Amino acid sequence: MDNSKEGFLLMGTAMIILVAIAIALFFVMIIYRKRKIEHTKEVMAMKEKYHKEMLETQVEIQKDTMQQIGREIHDNVGQKLTLAVLYAQHLNLKENNAPVSEKISGITGLINESLNDLRDLSQYLTQNAEGGTSLDVLLQKEVTKLNKAEACAVHFETTGKPIELSLKVNNMALRITQEFLHNSIKHSACKNIYLRILYDSNGVKLNFEDDGKGFAVDEINNHAGIGLNNIKKRAALIGAELSIKSDPLTGTKLDLFIPVQNII
Amino acid sequence: MYTEIIWFEITAFIFSLIALPKILGSRYMRIYPILLFIIVAVEGYYKFINTRYYNNATVYNIQIPLQYICYLLILYFAAAGKGLKLFLMFAVCGVVLFTLTTTIYFTPKGYSNVLSYSFCSIVIIIGIVWKFYEMLKNPLEFNFLRNPFFYMLFAFLIFNLGTLPYFTMANWLYNNRSYRHFYDLLVSVMSVLNYLLYTTYSIAFIWIILRKGSY
Numbered sequence: 001m002d003n004s005k006e007g008f009l010l011m012g013t014a015m016i017i018l019v020a021i022a023i024a025l026f027f028v029m030i031i032y033r034k035r036k037i038e039h040t041k042e043v044m045a046m047k048e049k050y051h052k053e054m055l056e057t058q059v060e061i062q063k064d065t066m067q068q069i070g071r072e073i074h075d076n077v078g079q080k081l082t083l084a085v086l087y088a089q090h091l092n093l094k095e096n097n098a099p100v101s102e103k104i105s106g107i108t109g110l111i112n113e114s115l116n117d118l119r120d121l122s123q124y125l126t127q128n129a130e131g132g133t134s135l136d137v138l139l140q141k142e143v144t145k146l147n148k149a150e151a152c153a154v155h156f157e158t159t160g161k162p163i164e165l166s167l168k169v170n171n172m173a174l175r176i177t178q179e180f181l182h183n184s185i186k187h188s189a190c191k192n193i194y195l196r197i198l199y200d201s202n203g204v205k206l207n208f209e210d211d212g213k214g215f216a217v218d219e220i221n222n223h224a225g226i227g228l229n230n231i232k233k234r235a236a237l238i239g240a241e242l243s244i245k246s247d248p249l250t251g252t253k254l255d256l257f258i259p260v261q262n263i264i
Numbered sequence: 265m266y267t268e269i270i271w272f273e274i275t276a277f278i279f280s281l282i283a284l285p286k287i288l289g290s291r292y293m294r295i296y297p298i299l300l301f302i303i304v305a306v307e308g309y310y311k312f313i314n315t316r317y318y319n320n321a322t323v324y325n326i327q328i329p330l331q332y333i334c335y336l337l338i339l340y341f342a343a344a345g346k347g348l349k350l351f352l353m354f355a356v357c358g359v360v361l362f363t364l365t366t367t368i369y370f371t372p373k374g375y376s377n378v379l380s381y382s383f384c385s386i387v388i389i390i391g392i393v394w395k396f397y398e399m400l401k402n403p404l405e406f407n408f409l410r411n412p413f414f415y416m417l418f419a420f421l422i423f424n425l426g427t428l429p430y431f432t433m434a435n436w437l438y439n440n441r442s443y444r445h446f447y448d449l450l451v452s453v454m455s456v457l458n459y460l461l462y463t464t465y466s467i468a469f470i471w472i473i474l475r476k477g478s479y
Contacts, residue, residue, distance in 0.1 A: 004443055011430065012449060015430060015454075018429070022421050
């Protein structure tokens with residue numbers, strides 16, 4: 001083979017090999033991209049799992065702390081106040097001076113009032129959804145309690161066939177409701193609060209609404225308080241979709257949807 | 265076969281002009297019409313105006329580096345990373361200096377400046393591969409397979425890799441007319457790569473034209 005022929009062949013071969021390399025690069029890129037997407041998704045799933053576990057721990061600690069405080073109030077402070085009432089009543093029995101006796105009765109009344117408040121607080125802090133108690137019953141209790149206080153009228157209604165929720169979902173839904181009620185009464189100066197639970201084959205929808213003065217959602221999102229943060233955390237923990245809308249003219253609306261696969 | 269390449273170049277240029285309103289906002293895509301104009305102007309001149317055969321190596325010695333500078337600028341404006349931008353900046357300077365030096369000192373009159381061509385080609389291959397690496401960094405946010413620019417770069421990469429041996433040996437080929445069938449075969453491969461390149465450009469511009477919104 002002479003030099004010219006060799007040169008042509010070499011050139012032709014080089015051209016074919018280089019084009020083949022370029023085509024191979026294309027396929028390598030596609031495979032690399034596919035693997036990278038899979039890897040990125042795995043990392044994201046791990047991060048999400050970690051985040052969820054962190055949230056669970058946080059809520060668990062918070063719940064434990066609240067229960068401990070509640071028990072302390074009930075067992076320690078409550079007992080001491082009961083004792084104080086007894087002493088005061090005993091003192092009153094011995095006292096013959098009418099004005100002093102009247103004052104002691106006043107003190108006893110005040111202590112009793114504080115005792116009742118503390119009991120309510122203790123109950124609120126230690127309260128947990130018990131197995132077998134449906135969300136409707138728990139919310140009805142809350143509604144009755146608030147209506148008695150006459151801070152504002154709380155209306156409650158349920159639609160659809162109730163679905164039994166897991167203890168965790170029940171607890172979280174109850175806490176979210178309590179947080180909403182607490183915020184509405186404390187900050188919104190509302191006259192009415194509407195609580196609606198809708199059960200259907202897709203899951204449970206909770207619609208809460210008040211007719212108070214509302215707030216700027218963006219502003220609150222940027223500097224979210226503990227209450228709103230807790231609502232968000234709890235919703236994330238049970239895989240629920242949360243939407244909070246608020247308007248100074250129409251009040252605040254909270255929609256929570258718990259998909260059926262996350263209920264049990 | 266290579267005589268028909270001009271039609272593919274003209275088609276790509278026309279589509280780039282039609283796509284102009286959409287690509288005008290893109291700092292790198294708007295260079296393509298200029299680049300295609302340079303190519304069409306030179307090739308068109310020899311195809312339609314100056315049809316007498318004569319050695320046009322001197323014109324190509326200017327046109328080809330200019331063409332590569334346009335490609336480097338396209339890559340420079342498309343680059344996201346600082347490293348690639350710096351590389352391309354030095355590459356543009358390098359191409360200018362290398363072409364001037366090799367044309368003045370190492371290229372005999374009437375011969376193609378194959379050194380400059382090879383240098384430009386290697387530099388652009390590195391640039392394109394680097395850009396591909398950039399495109400692969402965030403596959404969830406950016407799907408390069410749905411980006412016309414990726415296919416334009418890829419076609420140019422194939423063109424460069426495929427024609428590198430041919431153009432590097434351009435002077436040897438010009439002076440060696442033995443084994444006509446081998447020579448014709450190489451010209452055919454080079455022509456096919458040209459068809460592929462400009463057809464890809466045309467399709468990419470049609471894609472951009474038909475797509476909603478600007479590029």
